Amino acid sequence: MQAQDAHGEPVGAAPSVRFEAHPEGYRHWRLEFPTEHGGMVARLVLDVRENEGLRPGYPLKLNSYDLGVDIELADALLRLRFEHPKVRAIVFASGKDRIFCSGANIYMLGSSAHAFKVNFCKFTNETRLALEEMSAESGIFSLAALAGTASGGGYELAIACDEIVLQDDGSSAVSFPETPLLGVLPGTGGLTRLVDKRKVRRDLADVFSTVAEGVRGKRALEWGLVDESPSKKDFDAAVRRRLEAMVARSKRRPGAAVVLEPLGESRYVSLAIDSEGESAGVLPARRPIDSEGESAGVLPARRPIDAKAHRANLTIRAPEGPEPQTPDELARAGSNAWAIRAWRELDRALLELRFNHPGVGVVAVRATGDPERVLAVDRMLAQHCEDGLVREATLLAKRVLKRLDNSAKSFFALIEPGSCFAGSLLEIALASDRAYMLDHPDEKNEIWLSPLNAGPLPMSNGLTRLQSRFLRDPELARRALEHSGPLDAQAALAAGLVTFAPDDIDWDDEVRIAFEERASLSPDALTGMEASLRYGGPETMETKIFARLTAWQNWIFQRPNAVGPRGALSLYGKPERPELDFNRT
């Protein structure tokens, strides 16, 4: 019997998903450094253990994946950035015969709650975008070596790589069988990348996306679905040649290797969940994450549906003492440096929120500590941006902030005396849906900008958060950056950097009402509204991918033609045939 929540939906995730992994503990991937490339190429071999899915009930056949597989992939990519500065190219291969990867496991999707499916897709998308960022920003190129069929998410992984080599052996194919077989869409940016990235002609992309068995060697090459399609005999040589070319043209900046130690207990980020009926005024920090990040163990996996959404308190703290001033010092401090550790912790907390706390609707975001310490870190990162390690630390912050932009919760920043929304941490307030800044007559309450607000931490739309904020008057962004020194509440309000600046008399009530009101609104409408408002300005491939995921795919995922009792996804693998409602919208 499938566990169900109060809406009768199956419960998606196990009580708690852990997001930390380590190569020694990988179950589904092997991370290798072939000697023939002198350590400059990393080989990631997907060899999924069928019976070691994240939860029971769906064997991971044919190198299909679930969240657990993707968590390992995300970990491997992160480690290649920090721990392996020599690596200039990644090659993806399969440990299985005749199959590269058959994508996300259908039975896993079929037995998952909607929210889990959405978050699963979001996470896998973020991982693939991170792979593309490695190519664009870090000089680490990637190649998909398809010596077998790559279908669905398998081809989506391939298409996220810079280059694809597909073995021409009469059977290996690339395919998007989602529409013809399952009545859904490729959920990991596949359709968008077909036309936006690989620039496959739209009519050919249309044919490709409706043929379940996909397209093989020669035609896949003709249509631009792959870059090369050598025979089996020539396959290894073709892969090697492309990897050598990637290594040769990589401009990866030199930097020291930093081992990413297990995070253990949080030092800089705390996440606490309020239970229902809590007064909004005090927002006490409760239920801190335990040392293994398994905070959800405190909360039951299945919660009664409350009258209102739950609230979480997310607090990030500034460094407690001096931080590295140079890349060398950063390398010596390793993954304990605030510039690395704080963002990893924040990343973990955001994933915790998404997967393990579906009932949380509103997040109160705070930053505390000495702003000068954060600004010093920012200065170091800006000054040494040519260093490989510094660059990776900055890119880490950039991705974590994008993860925040992309989280389907309401974020309200609370800027109170003693707070530390400075430079890179100010981005968190700028990423929030609203920022409340206490205009206290007696206590100092200020925010600061730093060079990191000016460009190194862009959003998915390619703009900085300041640019996105001031689309109507770009001058305001420039003026904010020119301002040196702190801004108090009135100055911040005038500069458009905060939403409201209540005084000490109004503060408690204003904040309480804001949270209570937010908690009473439709979570679906809020998710759509927030996503629409967060990404003003231009579209990029990245914003399109997430927009289409949240709009089209998630709409289709809810429709009877996919998940109704006679829907294609519901009946996949079952003896009955789907019955579709052929009325178009």
Add this chain to the structure above:
Amino acid sequence: MSSVNSERIPNNVHLGDDKRLQRALEAWQPNYIQWWREMGPSGFQEDLVYLRTAVGVDADGWAHFDYVKMPDYRWGIFLADRVPGRTIGFGDAYGQPAWQQVPGEHRNALRRLIVTQGDTEPASVEQQRMLGQSCPSMYDLRNLFQVNVEEGRHLWAMVYLLHSFFGRDGREEAEELLARRSGDSSKPRMLGAFNEPCTDWLSFFMFTFFTDRDGKFQLLALAESGFDPLSRTTRFMLTEEAHHMFVGETGVLRIVERTAQAMAESKKDHPDDVRKLGVVDFPTLQKYLNLWYSLSLDLFGGEISSNAASFFATGLKGRAKEEQFDDHSALTGAYSMDVPKEGTFERQEVPLRNAMNEVLRDAYVDDCQRGVDKWNRAIAAHGVPVRLTLPSRRFHRHIGIYAGLHADPDGNLLTREAWDARRETWLPGEADCAFVRNLMTRAVLDPRQMANWIGPPKQGIKGRPIDFEYVRHCEG
């Protein structure tokens, strides 16, 4: 003059009036002939072979015997006669008129079924191309070539469907059928058993008994198809497939009889001694049986299969002799099977439609058992106490729920180490293969002779004597 005409290509599909089919075949036929010359029987292409050619589907037409050079063989296109008012006999479309055209929604699935079936036909010709060099008799040589040209015709039959009903995709798939090569790791045939080497006559007879019998059951299931041209094509192919079954069953039977006879006469029963008599010892026979039977079981696909369920639901592929069953929708039934779970087996009720591969495999296993029983009766008739057996269907599997397990021929699970240690007691090892190869080094091309390791057939072909010159071999 085009080689594509009804004289050159016997047919009952109105080839003369079908411009589309003519155009497609004109492009394909020269490549086919080139493929046949490259990959067909090696060393006998210029010989005159006494072959049966189908020139029509009626009693007179389907078995026309004459000498012919194989590259000049008239590969024809025949469909069994149309059954007036035929309706779909199973699945969700049960009772509706059978389709004379491919329904758009089933186009890809049908093409896949036809290509998969079609791919096996040239594959077996490729696997067997060197066998003429070690034939045990001219009679057997001719039977090999008959099987080969008919596999070639079965390829034509599938290509006809691809050309006539699947447009450009179909034509491309037809070309690909000539491009893949059995056992060539860079362009292998689609299914495992069709990439295994079949280079000795013991393997050939086992192949025609076990692997061609898979073909028979696949054809029986496709003969039920709601797509009428596929049904009619496969029904006609089944008449030819019966000959392949005959070659395999009597081939193994004659080997078994010869061995039993030699053992009885010499009163020797130790395998080493039996081998010294120049015949195939029973342990070796059993190993070859185990190998080809298990490879052939894989061809039926996974025990629990969403593809099988979908093929059945959509009326594309039924069960063998669907009319024997009462419930043609198969929507409510279940199939009990032992599913591996944590080192043991658990009885599971699988929805019947998802178990259709296993239903077909059951019929196949029964059919194989009947043949094995015949062989055992022949052994018993010589007073030899040995019996051949079919191994458990869990043994040596590479596809389906038993793939990757280490089960012995009785179906008991062993550790990998224990299994590996005993592998060569169950499957042919290098020494066994070398023994069989050495036994069959020379082609017997004198019509009056028969290799020592095989008994004579009961009768010749089409009333001809056994020592008839079935192949007029040009020396050199």
